[in-house]
Amino acid sequence: MSQNTSSRKIHFISIGGSVMHNLAIALHQKGYIVTGSDDEIYEPSVSRLAKHNLLPAETGWFPGKITADLESVILGMHAREDNPELKKAQELGIKVYSYPEYIFEQSVDKQRVVIAGSHGKTTITSMILHVLNFNKRVFNYLVGAQVEGFENMVKLSDDAPVIVIEGDEYFTSPLDRTPKFMHYQPHMALISGIAWDHYNVFPTWESYVKQFELLADSIPKAGAIVFDQTDDMLDVIGQKERADVVSIPYEAHPYKIENGNTFLITTDQGDVPLLVFGEHNMKNISGAKAICERLGITDEAFYTAIQSFKGASKRMELLGSNDTVNIYRDFAHAPSKVEATTAAVKAQFPDRKLIACAELHTFSSLNKTFLKQYRRKMNAADIAIVYYNPLTVEHKRLEPITETDIREAFKREDLNVFTDSKKLYDFLEKQEWKDTNLLLMSSGTFGELDTKSLVEKIIK
Structure with a gap:
C-alpha cells in the first residue's frame, strides 16, 4: 500500500x-x-x-x-x-x-492472531492487549469492547509487526455470508468455547460448529491453534491432525479464593492477586497466557501485567458495594454466559445470598424453540429473576411467550418472572440486602430500569 x-x-x-x-x-x-x-x-x-x-x-x-x-x-x-x-x-x-476484508488488507504483512469462540473472546483479547501494552510492545488490534488504557477499539499502524483481532463467526456483510474470522487468515487462532446461541443465524448446532472447524482447518503451516480442552466439541476440533500446525490445549489456570479475593497459584511467582474472578476467567487467563507466550512474553512478565487487568467494559462491572453487598452488571445474555457468570459470583462469595436477574431480549433468547437452552442455567442463584418485555417479542415478530413458558424452560419453580420494570424495581428494593449480592445480566437495559437509584438505595 x-x-x-x-x-x-x-x-x-x-x-x-x-x-x-x-x-x-x-x-x-x-x-x-x-x-x-x-x-x-x-x-x-x-x-x-x-x-x-x-x-x-x-x-x-x-x-x-x-x-x-x-x-x-x-x-x-x-x-x-x-x-x-x-x-x-x-x-x-x-x-x-x-x-474484515479491509482489516486484512491493512495487516497483510503482519503476524495475525485471531481470538474466536462463543464466549470469552472479548475478555481474552482484552487480556492480551493489556499484557502487551503493559510490556510496551508495539502492536495493532481490533477488539469488541472498550478496554481500560485504550482510547479506540481499533488500531492500525504501519510499524506494528503483529495484530490481535477479536474475530466472530457471524456473516461478514449483506453481500458475503462467510464468517468474519475467515477473512483474517490468522497465523495463530484461539477458540475459547463453543455454545450455540444464535438460532437466527445458524439454525442448527452442526452448522454452528462447522464455522469453527473451518477456522481451525484454515491455519497455515507453522501456525498454531490454541483451544479450551474442557469443551468437548473443541477437543475434537483441536486434537485433529493438521500437518505442521501446533495444537495448544488449555484449561482453567490453578487458583484459590480467600476472603472474596482470587489468586492464581503459580510455581515460580507465588500467589498472584487478581482483580477479575470466576472459573471462566481462569480459563480466559490460560488462553491469553498461551498466546502471549507465543508472542514472546515471559511468564514473569505475564503474571506481573495480569494483576492490574480490570476486565473489559460491561463484563462483571462492579456498580456499587458496601461491607456486605456487591452489585454487578454483566453483558451475559446467552445461556452459557448466564450460567458461568451466576456460578462465578456465587463461588466468589459462598457465604452471601445471591439474587441474580437476567433479561431476555435478543432474537434467540425470546424464541420459544430456543428458550429451553436456558434449562437450569440460573441454579447457582438463591433468588432467580427473569425479565422480558412482551413488546420486544412482538417487535421481533416472534410467537408470544408466557411466564409459564419461561419457568418451564428454566426448570425452576421458584423463578420470579417480570414484564414490568417498575415492578422489578420495587421487588428488588424490598429484598433483605444484608450479606447479599445482586447480579444484573443483560445486553439491554431491563426496560430502562433506573439502576443508578436502585444501587444507591441498596447500598446505603
Missing part, C-alpha cells in the same frame, strides 16, 4: 456500527480522508465520531457522497443489499470491502 495517505479517500456505509466507527477513527488518525453515512447512530458512536469531526451532518443514505475519487468503500453489516450508496459505488466500479 502506498505511503501517501493524505490523498486517500474512504467512505463508510453504516459508519455508526461499533467496529465501523472505531475503524473510521483509526483511518482518520492515520491521515486518510474519511466520510460516512448511516440511517441511525447511537451513543457512544455519536460522541466519538463527533469528536473527530466524522459524524455525518444528517442521517440517511446519499448516493451523491459516492464519487469517482474514492479509493474504496467499507460496507457495514447493517446496510442492506439494495442500499443506494452501495448501488452507486458498484456502478462507478469502486472497490467495496467489508470491514
Whole structure:
C-alpha cells in the first residue's frame, strides 16, 4: 500500500456500527480522508465520531457522497443489499470491502492472531492487549469492547509487526455470508468455547460448529491453534491432525479464593492477586497466557501485567458495594454466559445470598424453540429473576411467550418472572440486602430500569 495517505479517500456505509466507527477513527488518525453515512447512530458512536469531526451532518443514505475519487468503500453489516450508496459505488466500479476484508488488507504483512469462540473472546483479547501494552510492545488490534488504557477499539499502524483481532463467526456483510474470522487468515487462532446461541443465524448446532472447524482447518503451516480442552466439541476440533500446525490445549489456570479475593497459584511467582474472578476467567487467563507466550512474553512478565487487568467494559462491572453487598452488571445474555457468570459470583462469595436477574431480549433468547437452552442455567442463584418485555417479542415478530413458558424452560419453580420494570424495581428494593449480592445480566437495559437509584438505595 502506498505511503501517501493524505490523498486517500474512504467512505463508510453504516459508519455508526461499533467496529465501523472505531475503524473510521483509526483511518482518520492515520491521515486518510474519511466520510460516512448511516440511517441511525447511537451513543457512544455519536460522541466519538463527533469528536473527530466524522459524524455525518444528517442521517440517511446519499448516493451523491459516492464519487469517482474514492479509493474504496467499507460496507457495514447493517446496510442492506439494495442500499443506494452501495448501488452507486458498484456502478462507478469502486472497490467495496467489508470491514474484515479491509482489516486484512491493512495487516497483510503482519503476524495475525485471531481470538474466536462463543464466549470469552472479548475478555481474552482484552487480556492480551493489556499484557502487551503493559510490556510496551508495539502492536495493532481490533477488539469488541472498550478496554481500560485504550482510547479506540481499533488500531492500525504501519510499524506494528503483529495484530490481535477479536474475530466472530457471524456473516461478514449483506453481500458475503462467510464468517468474519475467515477473512483474517490468522497465523495463530484461539477458540475459547463453543455454545450455540444464535438460532437466527445458524439454525442448527452442526452448522454452528462447522464455522469453527473451518477456522481451525484454515491455519497455515507453522501456525498454531490454541483451544479450551474442557469443551468437548473443541477437543475434537483441536486434537485433529493438521500437518505442521501446533495444537495448544488449555484449561482453567490453578487458583484459590480467600476472603472474596482470587489468586492464581503459580510455581515460580507465588500467589498472584487478581482483580477479575470466576472459573471462566481462569480459563480466559490460560488462553491469553498461551498466546502471549507465543508472542514472546515471559511468564514473569505475564503474571506481573495480569494483576492490574480490570476486565473489559460491561463484563462483571462492579456498580456499587458496601461491607456486605456487591452489585454487578454483566453483558451475559446467552445461556452459557448466564450460567458461568451466576456460578462465578456465587463461588466468589459462598457465604452471601445471591439474587441474580437476567433479561431476555435478543432474537434467540425470546424464541420459544430456543428458550429451553436456558434449562437450569440460573441454579447457582438463591433468588432467580427473569425479565422480558412482551413488546420486544412482538417487535421481533416472534410467537408470544408466557411466564409459564419461561419457568418451564428454566426448570425452576421458584423463578420470579417480570414484564414490568417498575415492578422489578420495587421487588428488588424490598429484598433483605444484608450479606447479599445482586447480579444484573443483560445486553439491554431491563426496560430502562433506573439502576443508578436502585444501587444507591441498596447500598446505603
